Amino acid sequence: MSRLLIGVLVLCSVQVIFAPCLSMEGDGNATNLSMEQRIAVLEENLTLVQRQLDIVLKRTATIYDLVEELDHRLGKLQNNVTWLLNFAVPSAPADFRIESIRKSPEGNYTVTLRWRNGPDYMRINRFVIWSAKKGETTYGGAVYVNQTGKRIVKGELTGFAKGDEIVFKIFAKNDAGQSKATYLEARIRSYAPVLMWWIKVLSVVGLLVVVGAALLWIGLRRARRQGRES
Incomplete structure (x- = not known):
């Protein structure tokens, strides 16, 4: 009976000691599996991104070709417009x-x-x-x-x-x-x-001179009168 109890205790002790290791090993396997799945998903996403990038590059090349074609046509159009303008009647003076x-x-x-x-x-x-x-x-x-x-x-x-x-x-x-x-x-x-402009200017200047002389003469007369009265 005692031996049976000792055996049970030993088994329990072994299970208690090795249980964390077994659980860690199981968790490690699960972790490894999830990482592999993640790597697989990333590889698939990378493949999709690469395909999309190839499509974008092809479309960019097509757009660049279209831009060059439009630029070439625009140059021709400008030449035609210049040619037509050379043969267009001028505007009125x-x-x-x-x-x-x-x-x-x-x-x-x-x-x-x-x-x-x-x-x-x-x-x-x-x-x-x-x-x-x-x-x-x-x-x-x-x-x-x-x-x-x-x-x-x-x-x-x-x-x-x-x-x-x-x-x-x-x-x-x-x-x-x-x-x-x-x-x-x-x-x-x-x-x-x-000539007419200069005549007008001289007329105005002459008028100002006459008015100034008249005002000066009036001022001098007033000054003389005030001097006599004082």
């Missing part, structure tokens, strides 16, 4: 006005006209200016101005008499045709804007 009117010794009047071109002024070959008396429908005396490549251009017309009311008409031209007309009406008389 703007700010068409008189620069000066001068009288010659023979009694004729020469008119200097001034105008401003649009942004396409580099495509203009020349300008044509026509003139007619106000009320007439037929323009004559065409004058060609070849001052190209400038934003501000001037041209002269001569042969007018004092008092004439003239309508001027100007076109810008190139190989494609001519622009819309720009009109200007003017009465022929001696006209020099710079």
Whole structure:
């Protein structure tokens, strides 16, 4: 009986001692299995990522080819637009006005006209200016101005008499045709804007001098009166 009890106690002791080891071994096997499963899952995910990366790279290469094709087509389109613009009619001259009117010794009047071109002024070959008396429908005396490549251009017309009311008409031209007309009406008389400006300035200065002298004279008279009274 005692031997049986001793045997049972020994078995219990062995189970108590080796149970943690057995459980650890079992846990280790479970851990090894989960790691293997995780590695397998990671390998599968890596394979999927590699496939997706290959697809993205192929699509990127396709997009890059499309971008190159679009860039090539855009270059052709720009060349076509440039070619078409070279054959497009220019814009009409703007700010068409008189620069000066001068009288010659023979009694004729020469008119200097001034105008401003649009942004396409580099495509203009020349300008044509026509003139007619106000009320007439037929323009004559065409004058060609070849001052190209400038934003501000001037041209002269001569042969007018004092008092004439003239309508001027100007076109810008190139190989494609001519622009819309720009009109200007003017009465022929001696006209020099710079000279008139200086005359106005001198008139104002002279008026100020006269007013200042008058005020100074009045002040001096008052001072003399006050001196006599004191």
